Amino acid sequence: QVELVQSGAEVKKPGASVKVSCKASGYTFSSYGISWVRQAPRQGLEWMGWISPYNGNTNYAQKFQGRVTMTRDTSTSTVYMELRSLRSDDTAVYYCARDCYSTSCYVHWGQGTLVTVSS
């Protein structure tokens, strides 16, 4: 079965960087794009960007351009999301989610990683 397992909670100071991992299993890693989505406290779901595990191509939301980098390691079926220059309003739960390209499949989500930015 498809499974996405994310790294654990992080506490960071303003100005620091955080790197969250998402290890995929149960399917052919290179066949489906992975998006990162975040949810700040009492806010909605916000798409941050997408990476193709096949070739490493990325597409970032304009809001995060220049501050986020998404990478992948095909040898371990893991994708990474690094967010730099953290601010207090980056405090959120960060999710990775696997895309879907047919009527018979659906988006699979990781369990979420809480990132707290506090001085």
Next chain:
Amino acid sequence: IVLTQSPGTLSLSPGERATLSCRASQTVSSTYLAWYQQKPGQAPRLLIYGASSRATGIPDRFRGGGSGTDFTLTISRLEPEDFAVYYCQQYGSSRWTFGQGTKVEIK
């Protein structure tokens, strides 16, 4: 693609019917439209994918429909556990979007 959900809040009583709307700024393939339910402190729970397919374990009182730019989620008879926030999502590409959410609250 911008997804706009309405209403922002829906105040209903248990047993009533809820109709939630998700309108897209441009055509969305029905294949790639999903609905989620979220309760406080929990991750989003997939209800509907492909605009009208219920996810595993989702009761049949939840029904998704629509096409093109207009999609709906209908809850035929609200149960106490259905009071939550609902999001629509378009996926299936390198750029996803979410609606801003509809809160279904107890009247």
